[in-house]
Amino acid sequence: xxxxxxxxxxxxxxxxxxxxxxxxxxxxxxxxxxxxxxxxxxxxxxxxxxxxxxxxxxxxxxxxxxxxxxxxxxxxxxxxxxxxxxxxxxxxxxxxxxxxxxxxxxxxxxxxxxxxxxxxxxxxxxxxxxxxxxxxxxxxxxxxxxxxxxxxxxxxxxxxxxxxxxxxxxxxxxxxxxxxxxxxxxxxxxxxxxxxxxxxxxxxxxxxxxxxxxxxxxxxxxxxxxxxxxxxxxxxxxxxxxxxxxxxxxxxxxxxxxxxxxxxxxxxxxxxxxxxxxxxxxxxxxxxxxxxxxxxxxxxxxxxxxxxxxxxxxxxxxxxxxxxxxxxxxxxxxxxxxxxxxx
Amino acid sequence: xxxxxxxxxxxxxxxxxxxxxxxxxxxxxxxxxxxxxxxxxxxxxxxxxxxxxxxxxxxxxxxxxxxxxxxxxxxxxxxxxxxxxxxxxxxxxxxxxxxxxxxxxxxxxxxxxxxxxxxxxxxxxxxxxxxxxxxxxxxxxxxxxxxxxxxxxxxxxxxxxxxxxxxxxxxxxxxxxxxxxxxxxxxxxxxxxxxxxxxxxxxxxxxxxxxxxxxxxxxxxxxxxxxxxxxxxxxxxxxxxxxxxxxxxxxxxxxxxxxxxxxxxxxxxxxxxxxxxxxxxxxxxxxxxxxxxxxxxxxxxxxxxxxxxxxxxxxxxxxxxxxxxxxxxxxxxxxxxxxxxxxxxxxxxxxxxxxxxxxxxxxxxxxxxxxxxxxxxxxxxxxxxxxxxxxxxxxxxxxxxxxxxxxxxxxxxxxxxxxxxxxxxxxxxxxxxxxxxxxxxxxxxxxxxxxxxxxxxxxxxxxxxxxxxxxxxxxxxxxxxxxxxxxxxxxxxxxxxxxxxxxxxxxxxxxxxxxxxxxxxxxxxxxxxxxxxxxxxxxxxxxxxxx
Numbered sequence: 001x002x003x004x005x006x007x008x009x010x011x012x013x014x015x016x017x018x019x020x021x022x023x024x025x026x027x028x029x030x031x032x033x034x035x036x037x038x039x040x041x042x043x044x045x046x047x048x049x050x051x052x053x054x055x056x057x058x059x060x061x062x063x064x065x066x067x068x069x070x071x072x073x074x075x076x077x078x079x080x081x082x083x084x085x086x087x088x089x090x091x092x093x094x095x096x097x098x099x100x101x102x103x104x105x106x107x108x109x110x111x112x113x114x115x116x117x118x119x120x121x122x123x124x125x126x127x128x129x130x131x132x133x134x135x136x137x138x139x140x141x142x143x144x145x146x147x148x149x150x151x152x153x154x155x156x157x158x159x160x161x162x163x164x165x166x167x168x169x170x171x172x173x174x175x176x177x178x179x180x181x182x183x184x185x186x187x188x189x190x191x192x193x194x195x196x197x198x199x200x201x202x203x204x205x206x207x208x209x210x211x212x213x214x215x216x217x218x219x220x221x222x223x224x225x226x227x228x229x230x231x232x233x234x235x236x237x238x239x240x241x242x243x244x245x246x247x248x249x250x251x252x253x254x255x256x257x258x259x260x261x262x263x264x265x266x267x268x269x270x271x272x273x274x275x276x277x278x279x280x281x282x283x284x285x286x287x288x289x290x291x292x293x294x295x296x297x298x299x300x301x302x303x304x305x306x307x308x309x310x311x312x313x314x315x316x317x318x319x320x321x322x323x324x325x326x327x328x329x330x331x332x333x334x335x336x337x338x339x340x341x342x343x
Numbered sequence: 344x345x346x347x348x349x350x351x352x353x354x355x356x357x358x359x360x361x362x363x364x365x366x367x368x369x370x371x372x373x374x375x376x377x378x379x380x381x382x383x384x385x386x387x388x389x390x391x392x393x394x395x396x397x398x399x400x401x402x403x404x405x406x407x408x409x410x411x412x413x414x415x416x417x418x419x420x421x422x423x424x425x426x427x428x429x430x431x432x433x434x435x436x437x438x439x440x441x442x443x444x445x446x447x448x449x450x451x452x453x454x455x456x457x458x459x460x461x462x463x464x465x466x467x468x469x470x471x472x473x474x475x476x477x478x479x480x481x482x483x484x485x486x487x488x489x490x491x492x493x494x495x496x497x498x499x500x501x502x503x504x505x506x507x508x509x510x511x512x513x514x515x516x517x518x519x520x521x522x523x524x525x526x527x528x529x530x531x532x533x534x535x536x537x538x539x540x541x542x543x544x545x546x547x548x549x550x551x552x553x554x555x556x557x558x559x560x561x562x563x564x565x566x567x568x569x570x571x572x573x574x575x576x577x578x579x580x581x582x583x584x585x586x587x588x589x590x591x592x593x594x595x596x597x598x599x600x601x602x603x604x605x606x607x608x609x610x611x612x613x614x615x616x617x618x619x620x621x622x623x624x625x626x627x628x629x630x631x632x633x634x635x636x637x638x639x640x641x642x643x644x645x646x647x648x649x650x651x652x653x654x655x656x657x658x659x660x661x662x663x664x665x666x667x668x669x670x671x672x673x674x675x676x677x678x679x680x681x682x683x684x685x686x687x688x689x690x691x692x693x694x695x696x697x698x699x700x701x702x703x704x705x706x707x708x709x710x711x712x713x714x715x716x717x718x719x720x721x722x723x724x725x726x727x728x729x730x731x732x733x734x735x736x737x738x739x740x741x742x743x744x745x746x747x748x749x750x751x752x753x754x755x756x757x758x759x760x761x762x763x764x765x766x767x768x769x770x771x772x773x774x775x776x777x778x779x780x781x782x783x784x785x786x787x788x789x790x791x792x793x794x795x796x797x798x799x800x801x802x803x804x805x806x807x808x809x810x811x812x813x814x815x816x817x818x819x820x821x822x823x824x825x826x827x828x829x830x831x832x833x834x835x836x837x838x839x840x841x842x843x844x845x846x847x848x849x850x851x852x853x854x855x856x857x858x859x860x861x862x863x864x865x866x867x868x869x870x871x872x873x874x875x876x877x878x879x880x881x882x883x884x885x886x887x888x889x890x
Contacts (some may be wrong), residue, residue: 043482083383083759084565094564157604164604168598169607172375194369219570235457286597288567296566300758 004329009324017317020073023307024066030303034058038069040080040088041066068161072312081297088308091293096312097180098168100291103278104211105181110216116262118224122232133225140341149211151285155277156207164204166286180315208285212278216270223266227259261332268324271317276329351477354481374584376860376873378619379598379607383565383591383756388549389527390470390488391481393557393790393801394762395728395778395870399611400569400589402526403872405447406554409438409463410524412781412866419520423530423555425576433822435555438463440506443578447559449551454534458555460502465533467510469513471497477536480545487527487780490796491518491789496581515820517827518783525780526870530555557582557874566591583862583876593758593868595726602627602855609856609863611871612726615673621855632852632865635677635786638729638776640720640740641803641844646771648713655842657707658718658772659697664847671736672848679846681835682787686849688824689784689831697842703798717750721765725758729776729850753825766800773803788815792843806843 014248030037033051035044044052053059055077057068078088121133168182169175175182175189175197183205186198231237232255240250274291279291286292290309384397386404388544392398402408413423424438444458469477488494496519498511512519522528535553539545552560555578558571569589573582590607592598595614602610603624613621613629621627629867642649642658649655669677683690708716723730730736734755741751756764765773779786789796793812796802811834818830819828852865864872 072349086565149792153600158600161604164600164606166592166606170372171377171570171590172373172586174373174570193371193373200372288564293566299759301757333422333745 005326006041008326012318012322019311019314019318020064020070023311024069024238027069027307032301032303036082037303037307038072038079040082040085040302042082055079067326078308078311081305082302083297083300088155088304091305092179092290092312094177094310095288095290095293097177098182098287099278099282101168101292102173102205102208102212102287102289103181103274105205105214105215106278107216109209109213110220113213114217114220115224115256115260118221119228119256119259121221122225122228123251132220137221140214140218141222143214145211145215146280146284148214149208150329152207152211153285163207164200165207168204168288169197169201170204173200173297184259199304206285208281211284212281213273214269215277216274219266219270220263223263224259227262245270261328264324264328264331266329268321271321271324350723352708373583375588376584376609377590377607377865378863378871378873379590379592379610380569380589381591381595381598381612382593384548384563384569385762386481386755387552387560387563387706388481388530388531388841390466390485390531391483393490393547394710398526398780398870401552401554402529402555403588403866403870403874404558404571405552405560406529406531407444407556408524408526408528408530409440409518412436412524419524422524423463427520433475434512436510436512436519437503438508438510438716439509441578442506444555444578446535447553447574449553449559451547451551452532452535452538452553454532454553457805458532459505459528460508461505461533462530463508464500464502464533465536466529467497467500469531469691474748476540477545480548484799484800486799487525487790489799490791490793490801491522491785492793492795493522500614511749515822516784517789517819517822518781518789521781521783521786525786527780545801549763558587566740577874579874584873585874587716593725593814595731600854602670602857605857608860609871609873610855611809612728612731613853613855614726614731615671615675618675618853619674619853626858627855628858630854630856630863630865633684634728634774634850634852635684635686635778635779635782636850636852637682637684637727637846638676638727638774638848638850639682639846640772640774641769642772642842642845643770645768646803648711648716649771651711651713652705652841653711654713654716656697656746657704657711657713658744658749659842660700660704660707661749662743662847663668663699664845666743667736667739667847670739671730671732671819672685672850675731676848676851679848682838682846683784683831684787684793685833685848686872687782687787688830691828691832697839697845701747702744708747708749715750718744719751719754719771721754721761721770721775723773724755724761725820727771727776728778728852729848730774731850733774740774765803768800768805775803784827785819788831788834789819804843806841808837808841811841812835840843 028034029036035049035058038056039052043046050121055068055072057064076089078092080087081091084091121130124130153165156163173193174191175185178185178188182201183198186194186201189197191197237250237254240254279295281287282291283295284288290313294309295307296311297309380396380399382396384400385392385394386397387401389401407423407507409422409424410419412418413420423441423444424686425441427436427438429436438461440458440463442457446454446456446458470474470488472478496512496516498512501509501511503509531548532553536548539547557574557579558576559570559574561570563569568591571587573585575581590601590603595612595617598607598610599613599617599620601607616628621629642655644650664678668676677685680692720737720740722733726732734753734777737753741753744751755761777787777791791802792804793802793804793815794809797805797807814830816832816836818827821827821830854871856863856866862873866872
């Protein structure tokens with residue numbers, strides 16, 4: 001197992017290294033001066049220019065330039081934002097929690113609703129129930145997220161006036177960021193309005209979270225259903241039934257844990273599309289997360305923000321997908337067997 | 344199986360109840376106003392910029408000037424100066440200052456003294472005195488003051504006593520007081536300046552502002568919001584709103600949606616097409632104010648072939664401006680016959696302004712020997728007071744010019760990039776406009792058409808005519824309105840003849856708001872005020888103007 005983990009770590013480092021190479025090459029092709037693209041400083045004075053040249057070895061060959069670049073980026077220096085003149089890493093730290101919050105709520109929604117529905121679809125003897133569930137999930141799977149987001153905000157926001165459609169919180173609430181997660185911060189806050197701020201935050205997250213949850217939800221339903229159907233035919237399930245166990249016990253104890261393994265694997269595969277969907281959702285609902293930040297950086301030709309955003313998003317996706325793979329291997333007895341066989 | 348379904352239904356019922364509870368529970372919102380603004384301010388000191396977005400976010404909220412405008416009559420009224428005297432030769436203006444006005448306090452700064460003459464000297468010397476410690480702190484210069492030649496106008500600012508200041512002018516200027524009342528001429532705290540010098544973080548003065556205005560600056564998050572608290576020691580009556588938040592929302596439709604869902608209470612710069620939507624909602628209303636502005640299409644007269652007046656006239660003849668008024672403004676604007684809007688006292692209808700005539704346009708182009716012309720039109724990406732939709736305007740012009748065989752490329756960038764690229768001077772033509780800072784007619788010429796404004800980049804046509812400048816200087820040096828009016832008409836005639844830019848509309852200022860909001864008020868010369876003060880209400884002061 002240790003060797004396996006080492007190999008995954010190696011994979012993470014190698015992928016990140018390739019990512020840095022790509023970013024480095026792209027940076028040198030931005031249609032601006034290289035020192036500006038690297039640091040975001042508009043009009044550096046002579047001293048700053050010297051410092052930049054030294055930090056990024058701009059007068060040396062490409063190879064040492066790359067290693068200086070790597071060194072700067074790894075030490076946490078992502079330059080400053082060209083438009084706000086604040087360090088990119090600081091801005092990144094302020095927008096990441098919002099994205100994580102949205103992603104966490106959506107993932108929770110998708111799993112808590114998707115898994116039971118998948119089980120229901122697989123166990124139901126009625127063709128109608130099965131077909132309805134499958135039809136709904138197929139529709140959900142094929143709806144473009146930008147259309148869904150706009151439609152939901154038009155219905156529930158503008159026409160019915162039930163739910164707010166932009167931002168994380170009514171701006172009149174002043175909540176000190178402690179964790180960066182607004183739902184938690186509002187509860188921690190000692191402001192007299194903390195309860196209503198929490199409710200307001202909850203109302204704000206409903207529409208974006210639902211929009212973002214639709215895709216993973218449908219995938220979870222379909223995979224859970226397929227997995228349970230396969231598993232229910234297995235001999236050990238038959239054995240459990242033969243022992244006279246209740247269906248619910250058979251499903252919850254014996255079938256579901258095994259059915260969740262392919263769900264986990266597919267979650268890892270879905271990270272990429274999930275992240276790009278999250279960006280679209282953030283832009284539609286003006287959610288102050290890393291996606292909206294990156295998109296506005298692109299509009300404003302803020303090259304340091306673009307690099308920082310791409311780097312952060314890509315690193316997070318690489319890291320989480322490798323973590324999911326490790327988790328998958330750890331809990332899947334079959335893959336463990338393969339692992340031992342291959343070693 | 345049955346148990347499973349039971350559990351599922353119990354679970355979903357619980358979830359539903361939770362949603363209902365949270366959805367219908369009583370909500371308490373802190374008392375305050377949320378204003379959906381259209382963009383990020385470039386700075387928190389309006390001295391450094393000319394953009395209306397920055398003026399909106401600062402001048403009326405954080406700062407006060409020496410003098411102010413009465414919103415209804417357009418008269419100049421006291422603000423931080425209680426009264427003033429003008430010497431017989433009209434070269435010395437003496438201001439008596441208000442006593443007991445406190446500056447804001449913040450985490451960094453607690454004022455130890457009230458506002459006095461030192462603050463006035465500090466604020467204005469920063470602009471005109473190149474050896475002032477803060478003069479070079481501004482990377483953008485002082486564009487408004489440069490464009491009106493403020494540094495050449497002021498000979499000296501003299502502190503007579505702690506509460507009396509005299510401005511000595513080099514030459515007569517009838518627009519001087521009006522310019523002081525503009526949103527750009529605000530008063531900074533000298534004490535704060537000294538503190539920042541000690542901490543050697545001078546640039547903070549424009550980033551974390553301290554002023555005397557109705558609201559204190561609290562926090563700014565780019566692309567998100569600006570937060571203000573009420574200034575509890577404000578010298579005029581306290582604003583009703585304890586909190587003021589600018590919710591930065593560049594998209595006009597998003598602003599409207601936020602207004603409808605109640606995320607904001609007042610919304611800026613609506614598009615004309617959105618008016619019917621607001622009328623459908625009973626709780627919303629439209630605030631309007633005849634605009635002191637002009638929207639124009641400026642040609643870069645330093646770039647061939649636009650240096651040829653025949654080409655400029657040809658392009659102007661080809662554009663159907665009535666169509667633009669109909670499609671872009673939808674009756675919320677009046678057609679421009681020159682630079683001055685009908686509200687200005689120097690206005691008179693200018694018949695010589697160019698008419699729609701594609702045939703003539705073709706002939707003029709032939710005369711000029713220009714063939715296969717391609718024009719880049721830069722269209723602002725954001726709505727401004729004077730033009731709610733520059734992109735649509737550009738598309739209409741594109742269609743019109745196609746009729747005379749001129750090809751048009753529409754170019755657009757994000758607003759801050761757009762401004763930067765404009766100052767690189769490489770554009771062919773740009774659709775932009777001007778929102779007046781004060782009621783003086785000079786404000787429609789000197790800041791945007793004079794030679795000095797070419798240098799400060801606020802003259803988008805980059806057109807410089809010494810003769811035109813002479814007319815303007817003469818008009819400024821005269822105090823008789825009748826004479827000035829004649830001079831400004833001369834200027835208009837010359838402008839129409841040379842046509843460095845094509846004015847097409849004076850737009851009505853609009854804002855959408857919830858009906859229960861009473862304390863927001865559009866000011867005629869740009870800026871929006873949330874203090875609930877009508878500046879004309881001050882009864883305890885007497886205005887004394889001697890000649």
